[in-house]
Amino acid sequence: MLELTLLASVSGIMGMLVRAILEKEKPIFYSYHIPATAIATGLYAFFNYSSILIHMSAINYFGIFLFFSMMGYVFSDVLDSLVYIFTHPIPFRIVKRSRGK
Amino acid sequence: MITDMYTISMIILYSVVGAFVRSLFGMYKSYGKVRIFRLNVRKVAVEFCVSVIIGTFGVIILNGLNALPIEISLAALIGGLTGADILNLITKKIGLAKGLNVMNVSDEDVQLLEFNDRQVNALRYLSKNEKITSPIYQKLNQVDQNAAKYDLIQLVMKGKLEKMGKGRATYYILS
Numbered sequence: 001m002l003e004l005t006l007l008a009s010v011s012g013i014m015g016m017l018v019r020a021i022l023e024k025e026k027p028i029f030y031s032y033h034i035p036a037t038a039i040a041t042g043l044y045a046f047f048n049y050s051s052i053l054i055h056m057s058a059i060n061y062f063g064i065f066l067f068f069s070m071m072g073y074v075f076s077d078v079l080d081s082l083v084y085i086f087t088h089p090i091p092f093r094i095v096k097r098s099r100g101k
Numbered sequence: 102m103i104t105d106m107y108t109i110s111m112i113i114l115y116s117v118v119g120a121f122v123r124s125l126f127g128m129y130k131s132y133g134k135v136r137i138f139r140l141n142v143r144k145v146a147v148e149f150c151v152s153v154i155i156g157t158f159g160v161i162i163l164n165g166l167n168a169l170p171i172e173i174s175l176a177a178l179i180g181g182l183t184g185a186d187i188l189n190l191i192t193k194k195i196g197l198a199k200g201l202n203v204m205n206v207s208d209e210d211v212q213l214l215e216f217n218d219r220q221v222n223a224l225r226y227l228s229k230n231e232k233i234t235s236p237i238y239q240k241l242n243q244v245d246q247n248a249a250k251y252d253l254i255q256l257v258m259k260g261k262l263e264k265m266g267k268g269r270a271t272y273y274i275l276s
Binding site: 019022048052059063066067070071073074077078081084085 | 122123126129130163166171176179180182183186190
C-alpha cells in the first residue's frame with residue numbers, strides 16, 4: 001500500500017513538473033504545487049487502494065505511472081486555475097450614465 | 102474490451118465534462134489577462150472536440166490494453182481535462198500551431214496588449230537600455246511633449262515604469 005502511495009506521489013510530482021516546465025512557471029509555483037500534488041495523488045492512491053488493479057506486469061505499472069502523472073498534471077492545472085480565480089476575481093464594471101448638459 | 106453503449110456514453114459524458122471545465126478555466130484566464138476580450142469560438146471548439154476525443158479514445162485504448170488501473174469515469178475526466186494541452190504540445194512540436202490556431206499567446210504578448218504601440222516601443226527600448234527620458238520617448242515615437250508625458254505617466258501608474266529624478270533630470274526605469 002505504501003509502495004503504491006509513494007509511486008503515485010512521485011508520478012504526480014513528475015506530471016506536475018512537466019506542466020510547470022511547459023508553462024515556464026515561477027519558483028514560488030513549485031513551493032506549494034509540489035507538496036499539494038504529492039499529497040493529493042498519494043491520498044487518492046492510499047484511500048482507493050482496493051479499487052486500483054495491480055498485476056505484476058510492466059504494462060500495468062506503466063498504466064499506473066501514466067494515470068498518476070496525468071492526475072498530477074491535471075491537479076496542478078486545476079489548482080493553478082482556482083488560485084488564479086481567487087486572486088483575480090472578475091471586476092464588476094460600473095457603467096455610469098452620462099448626464100447631458 | 103468496452104463494448105456496451107452505456108459504458109461508452111458514460112466515458113464520453115465524463116470527457117465532455119472535463120473538456121468543458123478546461124474550456125471554462127481557459128476562457129476565464131484569457132478574460133482576466135486581456136483587456137479587450139474577444140472569444141475565439143473556433144479555437145474553443147477545436148480544443149473542446151480534441152479533449153473529448155482524447156479522453157474517450159485514450160480510455161478505451163488503455164482499457165483494451167488492460168493498462169487502466171482505476172475506474173474509467175475518472176480516467177475519462179482526466180483525459181478530457183488534459184486533451185487540449187496534449188493537442189497544443191503536438192501542434193507546437195510539429196509546427197501546425199499557426200495553421201490550426203490553437204496556441205495560446207505568450208504571457209509577455211498578453212501583458213503588452215494593454216499598452217498602445219508607442220508604449221510598447223518604449224518598453225522594448227527599455228529592454229535594451231537602462232533608462233528612458235521624455236525627449237528620447239518623443240524622438241522614438243515622433244510625438245510632442247504632452248503626449249510623451251501622458252504615456253509615461255500611464256506606464257508609471259500601471260506599474261511598468263518607475264519615475265526617478267525631478268524636473269529636467271527626470272528619467273524612467275523598468276520597475
